[in-house]
Amino acid sequence: MSRSNLNEITLVDLPKGGAPTWALIYPNVYKVGMTNLGYHYVYAALKTRGVGAERLFFDSNCRSLEEDRHLGEFPIITASVSYEPDYVNLINILADGKISLHWRDRAHFNGPVIGIGGAVSYINPLLFSSLADFVCLGDGEVVIDHLVDSLRDYIIHQDRARLWEELSTSPYIYVPPLHDELILSDKDGINRKRGRIQDLSKSLGHSLWLTPEAAFGRTLLLELQRGCFRNCPYCVVPNNFGKARTRSVDDLISFLDNFKGLGDFNVGLVTPEAGDHPHLGQLLDAIMEAGKRVSFASLRIDALNEKVLEALAMGGKRSITIAPEAGSDALRMTIKKHFTNELILKKLAMAKEYGINSVKMYFMIGLPGESDEDIRAIAEMSQSIWDLLKIKLTLSIGIFVPKPGTPFSGEPFIGISEGRRRLNILHRSLRGFGKVITLRPVDFKGSLKEYVLSWYGLKEAESILNLAKNDDRGFLNLPVSRELTQEQLSRLYL
Numbered sequence: 001m002s003r004s005n006l007n008e009i010t011l012v013d014l015p016k017g018g019a020p021t022w023a024l025i026y027p028n029v030y031k032v033g034m035t036n037l038g039y040h041y042v043y044a045a046l047k048t049r050g051v052g053a054e055r056l057f058f059d060s061n062c063r064s065l066e067e068d069r070h071l072g073e074f075p076i077i078t079a080s081v082s083y084e085p086d087y088v089n090l091i092n093i094l095a096d097g098k099i100s101l102h103w104r105d106r107a108h109f110n111g112p113v114i115g116i117g118g119a120v121s122y123i124n125p126l127l128f129s130s131l132a133d134f135v136c137l138g139d140g141e142v143v144i145d146h147l148v149d150s151l152r153d154y155i156i157h158q159d160r161a162r163l164w165e166e167l168s169t170s171p172y173i174y175v176p177p178l179h180d181e182l183i184l185s186d187k188d189g190i191n192r193k194r195g196r197i198q199d200l201s202k203s204l205g206h207s208l209w210l211t212p213e214a215a216f217g218r219t220l221l222l223e224l225q226r227g228c229f230r231n232c233p234y235c236v237v238p239n240n241f242g243k244a245r246t247r248s249v250d251d252l253i254s255f256l257d258n259f260k261g262l263g264d265f266n267v268g269l270v271t272p273e274a275g276d277h278p279h280l281g282q283l284l285d286a287i288m289e290a291g292k293r294v295s296f297a298s299l300r301i302d303a304l305n306e307k308v309l310e311a312l313a314m315g316g317k318r319s320i321t322i323a324p325e326a327g328s329d330a331l332r333m334t335i336k337k338h339f340t341n342e343l344i345l346k347k348l349a350m351a352k353e354y355g356i357n358s359v360k361m362y363f364m365i366g367l368p369g370e371s372d373e374d375i376r377a378i379a380e381m382s383q384s385i386w387d388l389l390k391i392k393l394t395l396s397i398g399i400f401v402p403k404p405g406t407p408f409s410g411e412p413f414i415g416i417s418e419g420r421r422r423l424n425i426l427h428r429s430l431r432g433f434g435k436v437i438t439l440r441p442v443d444f445k446g447s448l449k450e451y452v453l454s455w456y457g458l459k460e461a462e463s464i465l466n467l468a469k470n471d472d473r474g475f476l477n478l479p480v481s482r483e484l485t486q487e488q489l490s491r492l493y494l
């Protein structure tokens with residue numbers, strides 16, 4: 001992968017070079033990594049502090065984009081793990097780069113220091129316990145200065161024990177070489193916390209790079225909100241990412257003003273729930289005035305209003321994505337999505353008036369209390385949308401994965417064979433609608449990986465370092481003990 005082919009524009013002036021050299025891995029392909037704002041932020045934060053950060057991806061062949069440096073040449077390696085299965089990619093990247101996987105092995109010969117951040121480190125940091133010298137808990141902005149200072153000190157003294165001690169003085173950093181023994185011996189006093197930036201104006205707030213090679217194309221990402229004030233019981237956001245903090249609309253509009261001369265680009269709104277931003281309408285007006293197309297990852301159906309549709313229509317959008325999650329009103333209410341099938345139909349009828357002719361809908365199967373009737377209700381609702389509105393539908397079906405730190409953390413995971421049985425019910429119920437209702441294939445294996453990696457504790461974390469490379473089956477077959485992992489997580493935060 002050559003940087004010159006990527007047509008990247010960097011939106012902020014950053015110092016060239018820097019020290020120490022620091023590999024920043026995104027353990028997925030470049031086009032996916034470029035859609036992750038957290039990854040943009042950490043690169044910008046390191047470069048601003050004079051660090052020689054360089055990017056590596058799953059498809060960059062163990063070499064950095066900036067200097068074509070091999071992974072093995074970096075004294076510091078950090079990775080942003082945003083989705084549990086990316087951890088397998090990370091292990092493969094490190095193994096391909098001939099990096100020793102266990103922190104203990106690397107400590108023997110002063111090998112590279114490895115640190116982890118990203119969404120999974122909020123949810124289950126124990127997953128990284130055998131690999132990482134440190135794991136950032138929560139928002140990176142809170143610990144970045146401490147990290148850079150500690151690692152610069154390490155480069156001078158080359159003293160691993162001193163580095164671990166120094167890192168552990170921040171409560172927002174989990175240091176497995178020091179903390180795991182305390183967790184296993186049931187001692188408290190570890191006192192880790194998730195760092196949460198309260199004032200979003202202190203973080204970058206927008207993409208660092210614009211590139212047509214990103215998965216969403218040439219898109220300026222704007223972060224509207226972090227955390228969420230709602231409490232949907234399956235969702236990791238409220239407990240792990242904290243209460244909603246919103247960015248001021250003036251800041252968001254000023255980003256648009258600063259960059260609007262950069263030619264044609266889309267504006268992507270990054271937020272758990274776009275409809276929750278108190279000044280969304282004002283922002284949409286500014287985006288329309290700037291003549292840009294807007295996109296949302298997914299829209300909460302009750303937030304779909306004329307203003308949103310007008311902005312989508314102005315950008316020529318003919319399709320939208322919504323997340324009903326369940327097919328029946330009763331099941332949807334149990335996950336605190338307080339909108340009915342009737343409201344969905346009403347909102348989609350309004351969307352049709354603005355030219356929307358296809359809709360992608362996210363559903364989860366395997367939610368607690370789901371019956372076969374609830375599965376058939378997905379088909380019935382979809383058919384009535386087609387019958388009444390003639391809108392083409394794509395159904396994207398996921399399997400409910402219970403995650404740590406959620407009210408549904410103790411609920412069953414239905415697994416692959418039961419998932420297939422329920423999916424077959426849906427297939428059968430949609431017979432005859434194949435031309436207008438498309439069922440996206442379900443990633444059963446990905447869901448299983450997501451489940452086991454969400455719950456692997458200290459013991460399994462060690463085993464997967466040996467098994468993960470080229471051995472998915474053994475790796476997925478390790479027994480999951482949610483109670484034990486929950487206990488270990490509680491001790492980490494005691």
Ligand code: SF4
Binds near residue numbers: 228230236237273
């Ligand atoms: S599902 Fe959406 S609305 Fe519900 S808690 Fe999560 S982020 Fe908030």
